[in-house]
Amino acid sequence: MSDVILEMRNITKTFPGVKALNNVSFSVARGEIHALVGENGAGKSTLMKVLSGIYPYGSYQGEIYFQGKECRFRDITESEKVGLVIIHQELALIPFLSVAENLFLGNERAKNGIIDWNESISKTAELLERVGLQESPTTLITNMGVGKQQLVEIAKALAKEVKLLILDEPTASLNETDSEKLLELLLQFKEHGISSILISHKLSEVNKVADSITILRDGSTIETLDCRKDNITEDRIIRGMVGRDLTHRFPPREKKIGETIFEVRDWNVYHPIHEDRKVSSNVNITVRKGEVVGISGLMGAGRTELAMSIFGHAYGTRISGKAYRNGKEVDISTIDKAINNGIAYATEDRKAYGLVLIQEVKNNITLANLEEISTRQVINEPQEMRVTSEYRDKLNIKCSSIQQLALNLSGGNQQKVVLSKWLFASPEILILDEPTRGIDVGAKYEIYTIINRLASEGKGIILISSELPEILGVCDRIYVMRDGKVVGEMPASEASQEKVMKYIMTQQEVMEQ
Amino acid sequence: MKTLSTLFKNNVREYGMLIALIAVMAFFQVQTDGVLMKPVNITNLVLQNSYVITMAMGMLLIIITGWIDLSVGSVVAVIGALAGVLIVRYDVNWVLVVAISLLLGAAIGAFHGYFVAYLKIPAFIVTLAGMLIFRGLTIALLRGESVGPFPRGFQNISSGFIPDFFNGTLNDKPFHITTILIGVILSVLLIWLDARNRKNQQKYGFEVTPFYFFVVKNIGITAAVMGFCYLMASYKGLPNVLVLLFVLITFYSFITSSSVIGRRIYAMGGNEKAARLSGVNTPRLLFYTFINMGVLASLAGLIVAARLNSSTPNAGDGMELDVIAACFIGGASPMGGVGKVIGALVGAFLIGVLNNGMSIMGVGIDWQKVVKGVVLLLAVLFDVYNKNKNA
Numbered sequence: 001m002s003d004v005i006l007e008m009r010n011i012t013k014t015f016p017g018v019k020a021l022n023n024v025s026f027s028v029a030r031g032e033i034h035a036l037v038g039e040n041g042a043g044k045s046t047l048m049k050v051l052s053g054i055y056p057y058g059s060y061q062g063e064i065y066f067q068g069k070e071c072r073f074r075d076i077t078e079s080e081k082v083g084l085v086i087i088h089q090e091l092a093l094i095p096f097l098s099v100a101e102n103l104f105l106g107n108e109r110a111k112n113g114i115i116d117w118n119e120s121i122s123k124t125a126e127l128l129e130r131v132g133l134q135e136s137p138t139t140l141i142t143n144m145g146v147g148k149q150q151l152v153e154i155a156k157a158l159a160k161e162v163k164l165l166i167l168d169e170p171t172a173s174l175n176e177t178d179s180e181k182l183l184e185l186l187l188q189f190k191e192h193g194i195s196s197i198l199i200s201h202k203l204s205e206v207n208k209v210a211d212s213i214t215i216l217r218d219g220s221t222i223e224t225l226d227c228r229k230d231n232i233t234e235d236r237i238i239r240g241m242v243g244r245d246l247t248h249r250f251p252p253r254e255k256k257i258g259e260t261i262f263e264v265r266d267w268n269v270y271h272p273i274h275e276d277r278k279v280s281s282n283v284n285i286t287v288r289k290g291e292v293v294g295i296s297g298l299m300g301a302g303r304t305e306l307a308m309s310i311f312g313h314a315y316g317t318r319i320s321g322k323a324y325r326n327g328k329e330v331d332i333s334t335i336d337k338a339i340n341n342g343i344a345y346a347t348e349d350r351k352a353y354g355l356v357l358i359q360e361v362k363n364n365i366t367l368a369n370l371e372e373i374s375t376r377q378v379i380n381e382p383q384e385m386r387v388t389s390e391y392r393d394k395l396n397i398k399c400s401s402i403q404q405l406a407l408n409l410s411g412g413n414q415q416k417v418v419l420s421k422w423l424f425a426s427p428e429i430l431i432l433d434e435p436t437r438g439i440d441v442g443a444k445y446e447i448y449t450i451i452n453r454l455a456s457e458g459k460g461i462i463l464i465s466s467e468l469p470e471i472l473g474v475c476d477r478i479y480v481m482r483d484g485k486v487v488g489e490m491p492a493s494e495a496s497q498e499k500v501m502k503y504i505m506t507q508q509e510v511m512e513q
Numbered sequence: 514m515k516t517l518s519t520l521f522k523n524n525v526r527e528y529g530m531l532i533a534l535i536a537v538m539a540f541f542q543v544q545t546d547g548v549l550m551k552p553v554n555i556t557n558l559v560l561q562n563s564y565v566i567t568m569a570m571g572m573l574l575i576i577i578t579g580w581i582d583l584s585v586g587s588v589v590a591v592i593g594a595l596a597g598v599l600i601v602r603y604d605v606n607w608v609l610v611v612a613i614s615l616l617l618g619a620a621i622g623a624f625h626g627y628f629v630a631y632l633k634i635p636a637f638i639v640t641l642a643g644m645l646i647f648r649g650l651t652i653a654l655l656r657g658e659s660v661g662p663f664p665r666g667f668q669n670i671s672s673g674f675i676p677d678f679f680n681g682t683l684n685d686k687p688f689h690i691t692t693i694l695i696g697v698i699l700s701v702l703l704i705w706l707d708a709r710n711r712k713n714q715q716k717y718g719f720e721v722t723p724f725y726f727f728v729v730k731n732i733g734i735t736a737a738v739m740g741f742c743y744l745m746a747s748y749k750g751l752p753n754v755l756v757l758l759f760v761l762i763t764f765y766s767f768i769t770s771s772s773v774i775g776r777r778i779y780a781m782g783g784n785e786k787a788a789r790l791s792g793v794n795t796p797r798l799l800f801y802t803f804i805n806m807g808v809l810a811s812l813a814g815l816i817v818a819a820r821l822n823s824s825t826p827n828a829g830d831g832m833e834l835d836v837i838a839a840c841f842i843g844g845a846s847p848m849g850g851v852g853k854v855i856g857a858l859v860g861a862f863l864i865g866v867l868n869n870g871m872s873i874m875g876v877g878i879d880w881q882k883v884v885k886g887v888v889l890l891l892a893v894l895f896d897v898y899n900k901n902k903n904a
Binding site for chain 1: 713716771772773774776777779780783784786787788789790791792793794850851
């Protein structure tokens with residue numbers, strides 16, 4: 001047990017003006033799963049970049065020992081050579097190449113520069129078998145879901161004969177079943193002697209698989225907890241992360257629910273490319289004034305597709321069905337019309353769909369409602385600055401100035417910019433798609449507070465989330481979706497994690513009951 | 514208060530290019546024994562570059578959307594040819610021909626824009642096709658030969674000067690007082706605008722540059738404007754084209770910095786999907802951007818024809834490269850979402866001064882191309898270096 005595979009000693013890494021890591025020591029025992037947790041900006045990713053050679057030797061202070069030998073990696077290929085493989089949050093696969101081509105990219109099975117396809121493919125099949133992925137080695141990456149892509153990344157690591165696997169937020173974009181599968185896989189690897197470092201915001205997973213947990217806060221190691229000896233609760237971990245007790249993970253709200261303000265009936269949507277595939281079928285959804293309605297379901301259940309099709313037909317073709325606002329039918333066939341009818345949609349993928357990253361915070365906030373700050377097509381800049389400053393203060397966006405680029409904000413603050421943009425468009429119905437994905441505990445709490453405030457101001461909120469505790473903690477009423485259909489509806493007071501899961505997983509049996 | 518060094522660091526791109534332009538001008542001024550800054554040469558410089566600058570305004574918007582237009586050189590030729598054929602062969606009134614040409618330019622832009630924005634064909638391909646199509650049509654229209662000359666009124670578009678209302682003289686030589694007056698009015702206006710802007714920024718609690726910098730900057734700008742007007746006044750005054758350019762530059766600076774449509778173009782170029790999901794009708798906006806380019810390219814076509822006093826089959830050949838280079842030298846990003854009018858202007862002048870200076874020095878067209886290529890590469894390298902340093 002005391003056999004240490006990795007030891008990082010007194011690592012200090014400074015960026016101009018900031019000490020990102022301050023004298024951090026971190027060690028991993030052979031054959032254990034070691035979780036690394038901390039709020040965004042605590043230094044987890046920086047530490048892993050130091051470890052894997054992305055920040056080369058010499059750009060930091062301190063020593064790294066891997067399998068007893070001191071390592072001075074100059075780049076990532078050197079760290080991979082000794083069996084240290086990092087899988088990033090954003091997957092690094094090439095979409096239009098096959099699984100086999102991706103697996104051996106940079107590590108091709110070749111003789112004199114000529115690829116041995118037979119060996120590549122049979123070796124790929126073997127690796128896919130090991131990660132439990134049933135796909136042909138010649139399938140293109142672009143035709144696979146995120147969950148499967150994640151497994152391909154892991155197979156790629158195995159191809160490099162990994163000894164220590166580092167996973168940065170591996171389950172951030174996976175649904176519960178895929179996450180489950182991935183964690184199972186880590187446990188299997190552990191039995192075969194492969195150690196892993198797991199960076200995750202999902203504390204339930206950490207609790208489930210980790211043997212030890214190291215908590216980072218503000219660039220320093222706070223503590224290392226041993227899960228084998230003590231029973232570590234999630235609250236215990238959170239306390240370490242934020243340095244205080246978070247008494248409630250979900251802020252309380254006084255409920256004042258009124259009339260139905262928005263409704264869609266018999267909503268049908270077809271896939272934009274495969275036009276005979278139905279992605280939403282006969283969906284009926286209502287939202288009342290001051291109500292937070294949750295939509296739960298697996299990834300691929302059609303939640304985002306439903307939301308985007310309601311938001312000005314931004315997704316799908318052959319959309320049919322009616323939408324009513326305050327009892328009157330409304331036309332929401334373009335995004336412009338949807339916005340004018342008081343609907344807003346904050347996307348699940350803020351970097352790709354939510355923000356213009358290379359532009360200033362203020363430009364992002366006003367983008368959806370430029371009319372409000374302009375007269376006759378001319379922008380009134382002083383007014384723009386005033387309103388964006390207001391939102392910065394109201395939503396507590398941490399930025400050096402409203403003229404800072406969105407690119408340079410942390411995930412939680414970027415999310416608040418997206419929210420500000422939609423609040424500035426003053427909608428009545430706000431669809432929030434995975435608003436807390438990939439952001440830390442403290443920022444999540446702030447987002448929940450904002451949701452509560454909006455609800456108490458009388459807005460109707462639709463919350464799409466893959467995290468069941470979040471759905472249960474925040475919503476008043478819950479819809480469950482599966483295969484493009486609404487398969488269950490219940491008030492939050494009657495819902496439990498088990499009950500929702502049952503709807504998600506075993507639709508047929510529930511229907512028969 | 515911002516210190517000068519942080520100010521410089523934040524605007525290193527703009528100041529860097531301006532310094533490069535001044536350095537290049539100083540170099541040629543010495544190398545050509547002062548010919549570069551002679552009033553007659555300055556006038557030439559403006560006239561030679563007027564079409565590049567005109568089209569750079571449109572190209573900049575296209576590049577900001579993340580696309581490119583390779584057809585502008587051929588559009589210059591086809592519009593020139595059409596104007597030539599209508600005016601010279603069919604004796605149509607030149608004012609009417611100008612109107613027809615601009616409309617046709619809009620139609621050509623709409624043609625490109627439709628394929629790019631609505632049929633989703635990459636602009637590189639659409640405008641490459643347009644480049645071939647319109648060059649071919651030019652040769653067909655002109656039946657392979659030059660057409661000219663043009664009536665005086667049409668020629669004056671590019672070779673005329675604004676009239677002097679005072680018939681002034683200086684040291685017994687004619688001196689264009691109106692030009693000096695325009696210079697004074699412009700200087701006062703620029704100082705007033707800058708002061709107002711500074712006051713507004715202070716009012717909203719933004720950091721502003723130190724007051725002495727404000728003073729030095731405005732003295733510099735005023736000196737440049739007045740010096741330029743003095744040079745022009747001692748020759749024939751301000752060329753008509755320069756007035757046209759001034760109007761265009763002011764208009765597009767305003768569009769890019771303060772209008773809703775400009776803001777949306779930047780947003781679309783920065784992240785098309787996010788802009789669309791924020792309610793921006795991105796295909797329509799892209800379509801308009803191409804129409805705008807078509808109109809400006811046809812305007813440039815008229816200026817070229819008026820300046821050469823004939824329509825030639827190879828007018829505008831390779832001009833798209835100078836225009837695109839001007840935008841990139843001026844800091845526009847090929848990825849879209851980034852670029853400023855003032856940058857494209859400095860880029861166009863840099864290329865213009867290089868062309869002009871090397872021609873006076875007697876450098877052959879071969880080496881001129883090499884030098885321009887190297888400058889383009891260095892400018893973009895400078896960008897990338899800065900970006901990496903800041904990241």
